[in-house]
Structure formats: C-alpha cells, structure tokens
Amino acid sequence: MADTKRLFLTEADVTGLLDMNLALDALDDVFRARSAGEVWNEPRHRLPAGRGSYNVMAATWPARGFAGHKSYVAGGGGVSFHVMLYSTKGEGLLAVIEAGRMGQVRTGAASGIATRYMAPEGASTVGIIGSGYQAETQLEAVCAVREIRDVKVFSRTADNRDRFAGTMSERLGVNVAAVDSKEAAAEGMDVLVAITNSVEPVITGDMVAPGVHINAAGNNSWMKRELDTAAIVKADLVACDDIDQTRIECGELMRAAETGHFSWETLVRLDRIVAGLRTARDSDDDITLFESQGVAFEDLAVCGRLYELAAERGVGTPLPG
Numbered sequence: 001m002a003d004t005k006r007l008f009l010t011e012a013d014v015t016g017l018l019d020m021n022l023a024l025d026a027l028d029d030v031f032r033a034r035s036a037g038e039v040w041n042e043p044r045h046r047l048p049a050g051r052g053s054y055n056v057m058a059a060t061w062p063a064r065g066f067a068g069h070k071s072y073v074a075g076g077g078g079v080s081f082h083v084m085l086y087s088t089k090g091e092g093l094l095a096v097i098e099a100g101r102m103g104q105v106r107t108g109a110a111s112g113i114a115t116r117y118m119a120p121e122g123a124s125t126v127g128i129i130g131s132g133y134q135a136e137t138q139l140e141a142v143c144a145v146r147e148i149r150d151v152k153v154f155s156r157t158a159d160n161r162d163r164f165a166g167t168m169s170e171r172l173g174v175n176v177a178a179v180d181s182k183e184a185a186a187e188g189m190d191v192l193v194a195i196t197n198s199v200e201p202v203i204t205g206d207m208v209a210p211g212v213h214i215n216a217a218g219n220n221s222w223m224k225r226e227l228d229t230a231a232i233v234k235a236d237l238v239a240c241d242d243i244d245q246t247r248i249e250c251g252e253l254m255r256a257a258e259t260g261h262f263s264w265e266t267l268v269r270l271d272r273i274v275a276g277l278r279t280a281r282d283s284d285d286d287i288t289l290f291e292s293q294g295v296a297f298e299d300l301a302v303c304g305r306l307y308e309l310a311a312e313r314g315v316g317t318p319l320p321g
Contacts, residue, residue: 006320011315017306017309033061040059044293054076059299065087066085068083070295080098095307111139114215115141118237123190124146126152129226131164139151140171202227232252235289240269253291
C-alpha cells in the first residue's frame with residue numbers, strides 16, 4: 001500500500017491523457033467483462049438538491065481491482081462531475097478525477113461500441129440530430145468504428161449546426177453538411193444519432209428506413225423523449241447499456257411500454273452483443289436501436305485506464321495518505 005499512487009486529476013490532466021481510442025478500448029473490455037459476470041453496476045440515484053438534484057452512480061470491477069462512483073449536482077446552474085476511484089485490493093482511494101471531459105468522451109464511445117457491433121458493416125453515412133458539445137464525440141466515435149464519408153447534421157439553431165459542420169469536417173476529414181430539417185438529416189443515412197435534451201421526439205417513425213442503426217444518446221430522464229413510439233415499434237432489436245437504469249430513465253421506452261407498444265422482456269444488454277452471445281442483425285434490412293443512458297461501469301472502465309496512465313506518466317497531483 002505504501003507504493004500506491006493517490007492522485008487528483010484535473011480536467012486538463014484528463015484532456016491530455018484521454019482520446020477516443022482509449023475510451024473505445026476501455027468500454028469494449030468492460031462490456032465483455034460484464035457479459036462474463038465480472039462487473040456490477042448501480043443505477044443513477046437522484047436526490048433533491050434545492051432547484052436541482054444530486055446524482056450518484058457506482059460500479060465495481062474486482063477482476064481489474066477497481067470500484068468507484070461518480071457524483072454531481074445538476075439543475076442549479078453549472079455542473080461539476082467528479083469520480084472517486086478506489087482499489088478493491090486493499091489499497092484504498094486511488095484517485096479523485098474531474099470528469100466533465102471524461103463523460104463527454106465516454107458517452108460518445110458508448111455509441112461507438114454500439115455502432116461497431118450493431119450497425120451495417122458497410123455503413124458509410126451518418127445523420128446526426130443535435131450539435132452541442134456531446135454531438136462532437138458522438139460523431140467522432142462513429143467515425144472511429146466505420147469508414148464514414150458523408151454526414152448530415154441538423155439542430156434548431158442554424159449558426160450552431162453550421163459551426164458544427166465546419167468544425168467536424170476539419171477535425172475528422174469527412175464531409176459534414178448542415179441541413180435545415182431533421183428529416184433531411186435522416187434521409188438515406190446508414191447510422192442515425194440523436195443527441196439532444198428534447199422532451200418531444202426528434203426521430204419519428206417515418207424517418208426510420210430499413211437497415212438503419214440508431215443511437216439515441218441524449219435521453220436519460222423519464223421526462224425526455226428523442227424517439228416516438230412509431231420509431232421504436234419499427235426496431236427489430238433494442239439494446240441498452242443497463243436494463244435496470246433504462247427502465248427508470250429512458251422516457252421513450254417507458255411511454256411505449258405503458259401503452260403496450262414495447263415489452264421490457266425484449267430489451268437486450270449491449271454487452272451480450274459485444275460478447276457474441278446475441279446477434280444484432282439477421283438481415284441487412286433489420287433496424288437496430290441503442291438506447292444509451294450513461295452508466296457507472298462505463299465511467300469506471302475509462303477512469304481506471306486514466307488512473308493507470310497518469311500513474312505511469314507522472315501526471316496529476318499527489319493526494320495525501
């Protein structure tokens with residue numbers, strides 16, 4: 001225990017250590033471990049906190065020697081995310097990690113893993129609805145797992161979607177075009193991404209074509225809804241990162257289940273697909289949907305990698321003890 005490094009990693013430290021490939025590798029590993037029963041996850045809990053809520057979510061991965069939780073207060077102004085990383089091998093606290101950038105990259109990487117294992121092999125086009133900071137890593141992750149040549153983006157504010165198109169075209173070296181409707185963003189696309197905070201559907205059934213893979217990544221509250229029920233009904237397979245968390249947070253599936261248009265018994269954990277225990281597609285025309293909630297074991301996997309890399313490279317501020 002005396003040789004264990006205990007570190008505080010700032011957002012700047014994390015930004016210098018973390019890239020999309022690291023996050024994708026970490027999530028691929030943890031999904032496979034979860035399918036083998038090696039990972040435990042506790043869904044997000046929300047407690048009243050003035051005008052907002054205090055959020056905490058936890059996971060353990062004893063085989064890798066890590067346990068941890070992420071906590072933050074949301075809804076009262078700015079949000080500050082922190083992960084507390086612990087050893088499961090008697091070494092106590094390992095790190096306190098500022099986790100804003102980590103969460104942005106991890107959220108994108110989860111959609112990247114879903115795209116890797118659920119999207120058509122030859123997928124080369126992406127439609128994305130939403131152009132905020134989370135949209136950037138969504139597109140980056142999809143481009144990391146498929147040879148993407150054309151992207152269309154729509155968001156409600158023209159300046160924002162134009163900025164996104166210019167920034168991401170230059171960053172990723174692909175053709176990203178801003179369009180003036182969500183329907184135009186979806187038309188003819190192999191992969192469709194929703195990354196919004198909308199309470200009204202941004203993807204409707206008439207936008208969902210045979211063969212498409214959908215990542216719905218902005219919905220982590222019963223109040224939000226990115227897909228309408230008609231779009232959900234068209235999906236041949238619906239997957240998620242964690243069933244327990246999805247049942248209490250995924251507004252669109254909750255509403256579809258309440259009206260008898262969706263059965264929770266058909267929901268598939270993504271780790272089973274990653275591990276090859278479940279096939280995502282039976283034909284090229286199958287429609288697949290990944291409902292991303294953002295779960296603690298994904299944070300744990302990425303933060304474990306960050307801690308190891310920081311300790312190896314001498315990055316971060318030592319903590320007492």
